[in-house]
Amino acid sequence: MREILRQPSLRGALLTVLCTSLLCVPLITFCPVLVRQTFGSSARSFSLAISAFGVGGLFGAAGCSPSTRGETGGT
Numbered sequence: 892m893r894e895i896l897r898q899p900s901l902r903g904a905l906l907t908v909l910c911t912s913l914l915c916v917p918l919i920t921f922c923p924v925l926v927r928q929t930f931g932s933s934a935r936s937f938s939l940a941i942s943a944f945g946v947g948g949l950f951g952a953a954g955c956s957p958s959t960r961g962e963t964g965g966t
Contacts, residue, residue: 919944922944
């Protein structure tokens with residue numbers, strides 16, 4: 892563990908996973924309650940809500956990824 896914490900890239904990756912886990916687990920845990928009480932919906936709406944979280948995550952990851960279009964990589 893000490894070796895992982897010495898490397899900035901690994902430390903940043905672990906910190907990202909820790910923050911994501913701490914912030915997303917309660918949302919996924921209470922999503923069925925939210926869908927049922929707020930929207931008065933069923934399991935289908937719960938599935939759509941979870942799918943929306945996944946799609947949002949994919950778009951967020953795509954937006955954060957570095958773009959390499961137009962770069963030649965040479966001289």
